[in-house]
Amino acid sequence: MISSDTSASPPPAALAAFLKGCERRGAVFAELQCGDRDRGDVALAAALRAFRGKAAALPMADWPVRFWALLVATPQLRVDGPTARWSDAFGALARPATADRAALLLRLAGGLQEAEAADVLGLDAAAYRDALARACPRDTLGHPDAGAWRALAEAIQQHLRELSADRLATLARLREDALAGVRQPPVTAKTPTFVPTRAPRRWPWILLIGVLLLAAAGAGLWWWRGPALLPTPSAQPAASSDAEGVSALPPDPVMTSAALPPADAPATRADDVVAPAAHADFALLADADDEARAREADFLAWYVAGAGAAPGAAAPATHADADAGATDAQR
DSSP states (O other), X not given: OOEEOTTOOOOOHHHHHHHHHHXXXXXXXXXXXXXXXXXXXXXXXXXXXXXHHHGGGSOGGGXXXXXXXXXXXXXXXXXXXXXXXXXXXXXXXXXXXXXHHHHHHHHHTSOOOHHHHHHHHTOOHHHHHHHHHHHSXXXXXXXXXXXXXXXXXXXXXXXXXXXXXXXXXXXXXHHXXXXXXXXXXXXXXXXXXXXXXXXXXXXXXXXXXXXXXXXXXXXXHHHHHHHHHSOOOSSSOXXXXXXXXXXXXXXXXXXXXXXXXXXXXXXXXXXXXXXXGGSTTHHHHHOHHHHHHHHTHHXXXXXXXXXXXXXXXXXXXOHHHHHHHHHHHXX
């Protein structure tokens, strides 16, 4: 049931404006801190309601640290919920411990400075920086990854800017209920909806498996009884066995041989071949230089006869020269 605090006085305008300025960042912080939006809304509503009762006793300068301290201290944000899940853009938040994750999100989602975030967690500056270093995204070698840090910060800022109208209306209702002192009932875990699915048809597979089993059984039976089913030739004597399970080998085959017929006489012999020296052109073929000159005998005779001399300058050929040219031509 929804209960109302009747003793609460109407909230001042400053308190309403402060809570309105914190609700968006507080909702994103709570959602990413526990990994569950509904669980984070319960923590945010509790922090808004608790801060309303304490704001009047605090100076306005202390309001931010006090509000975030109340939000971080809610039971829903001190441990991961049973349905905690971070999307791919926020996957780096699943690795750190809860306290270290809060140190990181106070900077990236809450927008607090380092000193303010350390006061929220009750840490000194050195301890807060150590928690922030432990929560920083790491590369494959385990070193702080500046690129992953920037990507995570940009994803958180984009998530803050892109809250839907329905989401903003829900946060406004939580703020108004907290200012009015209305206590929201606890949000129970969502029960997963069972969606009946159509059962797959299994009979084709069963039929196929049955056929394969029958085929395998038939093959095994044939392999086991196959030799016994083959017909035994009548001419082959039955194999005898001296002992059970031992069969005698068949007799060796009979080897026969026949003599080859006498060889025929050769068609020709090497003695019948004509000797090279008896060839008519043996001398010509044996001397390559004489053969070359004999092929140029006509040209040489023409040249010796004076065809190569200049006109008018050729001396008359003598009988001795003619005889010499004829002799060279014969060679």
